[in-house]
Amino acid sequence: MIAHVSKWVLPVSRPPIRDGAVVLNGDGILAVGPAREVLSGFKGLICNHGAGAILPGLINCHAHLEFSARAGRIPPQERWEEWLESTLAARETLAPAAVDQGILQGIEALRRSGTALVGEVSNTGASLGHLENSPLEYHLFYECLGFNLRERVDLAESFPFLAESRAVENLQVSAAAHAPYSVSPELFRAINLWNGDSRPQTVHLGESRAELDFLSNGNGFFQDLLMRRGRWVEDFQAPGPSPVAYLNDLDFLGPRTLAVHGVWLDDPDCRLLAQSQSWLVLCPRANRYTGAGVPPVDRLLQAGVNLALGTDSLAGNWDLNLFGEMRWLHRNFPAYPGDLWLRLGTLNGARALGRDRDLGSLEPGKKATLGFIPLAEATENFWRELFVAGSAGKFRWLN
Numbered sequence: 001m002i003a004h005v006s007k008w009v010l011p012v013s014r015p016p017i018r019d020g021a022v023v024l025n026g027d028g029i030l031a032v033g034p035a036r037e038v039l040s041g042f043k044g045l046i047c048n049h050g051a052g053a054i055l056p057g058l059i060n061c062h063a064h065l066e067f068s069a070r071a072g073r074i075p076p077q078e079r080w081e082e083w084l085e086s087t088l089a090a091r092e093t094l095a096p097a098a099v100d101q102g103i104l105q106g107i108e109a110l111r112r113s114g115t116a117l118v119g120e121v122s123n124t125g126a127s128l129g130h131l132e133n134s135p136l137e138y139h140l141f142y143e144c145l146g147f148n149l150r151e152r153v154d155l156a157e158s159f160p161f162l163a164e165s166r167a168v169e170n171l172q173v174s175a176a177a178h179a180p181y182s183v184s185p186e187l188f189r190a191i192n193l194w195n196g197d198s199r200p201q202t203v204h205l206g207e208s209r210a211e212l213d214f215l216s217n218g219n220g221f222f223q224d225l226l227m228r229r230g231r232w233v234e235d236f237q238a239p240g241p242s243p244v245a246y247l248n249d250l251d252f253l254g255p256r257t258l259a260v261h262g263v264w265l266d267d268p269d270c271r272l273l274a275q276s277q278s279w280l281v282l283c284p285r286a287n288r289y290t291g292a293g294v295p296p297v298d299r300l301l302q303a304g305v306n307l308a309l310g311t312d313s314l315a316g317n318w319d320l321n322l323f324g325e326m327r328w329l330h331r332n333f334p335a336y337p338g339d340l341w342l343r344l345g346t347l348n349g350a351r352a353l354g355r356d357r358d359l360g361s362l363e364p365g366k367k368a369t370l371g372f373i374p375l376a377e378a379t380e381n382f383w384r385e386l387f388v389a390g391s392a393g394k395f396r397w398l399n
């Protein structure tokens with residue numbers, strides 16, 4: 001048994017504990033509380049870390065490790081459409097070995113910055129083996145595209161990875177939908193059916209203004225892109241402007257759906273997400289990087305939408321450090337208490353991915369997945385200093 005003690009313990013599931021302690025028994029958490037209480041009669045090893053905070057490992061609900069090799073190739077963009085075009089072009093020039101190297105570097109960057117669990121979106125399945133061999137916990141979303149799949153879709157037949165990877169037996173693998181402009185209604189239905197009740201599913205939703213224009217008019221940037229890629233269907237009927245209402249009509253929303261980005265949402269969209277208990281994964285720095293815009297955080301919180309955090313990929317963000325998203329949200333939405341952003345990046349993420357039984361907070365019975373961030377003895381603005389230190393890579397694992 002070992003007890004970790006520090007000036008602050010942040011269990012997330014309850015308020016911060018001053019002069020707190022966490023007792024570990026092997027791989028599990030045995031007790032969390034004020035050191036005075038928890039350590040009375042304690043006979044094991046005591047590690048006192050001093051000024052700073054002990055906190056659970058982070059949960060990043062949205063990354064694309066396979067794009068890591070594109071880091072630094074695509075500068076931040078003013079227009080999202082230009083970012084997407086540059087990203088698609090960069091993909092064509094990467095050798096498989098470079099992609100593999102990028103995945104390994106991405107896993108290392110996630111772990112180093114304090115990530116316990118990643119929701120990885122994969123187009124090829126290449127990241128699965130690397131994730132299985134790493135201490136980083138994962139949920140792999142195998143991303144399906146098929147705007148032109150207009151007949152009834154047999155998912156395992158159209159996407160052989162789902163059969164070949166033994167994903168059927170592995171509940172850490174789901175089928176995922178790319179976006180409303182790249183997935184047909186039939187494909188959305190097939191993905192939903194394949195995932196059933198036991199797996200989370202994800203979709204990029206409301207990321208760009210172009211997506212809304214395409215859903216309402218059936219033309220513009222995405223029609224042009226689909227035509228160039230040979231995916232256009234002549235009799236396409238635009239379903240209407242709101243991507244959230246569209247997915248609700250397709251029965252794709254619900255507590256096991258992680259909609260990602262949600263930059264272009266209005267009040268009825270937020271109400272639909274809240275009513276359906278869907279998750280919205282905010283990737284605010286990525287939205288800045290790609291030129292998508294700023295997610296309507298006030299509106300989402302007022303509507304009571306379940307929120308979690310993601311970084312998206314190194315093709316569309318400065319780094320994969322989730323403390324950066326917390327820092328950005330804390331700076332840009334100062335009216336909210338700082339612990340809200342930590343909760344989004346830990347316990348909420350674990351709930352979204354169906355892993356809150358063992359991850360996301362410091363509670364007896366959960367896995368010993370925790371770290372420490374050193375802080376000055378007297379902090380003027382605790383949360384800001386925590387997020388700044390986390391962004392600067394000061395997190396270190398205690399397990």
Ligand SMILES: [Zn+2]
Binds near residue numbers: 062064121260
């Ligand atoms: Zn993404």
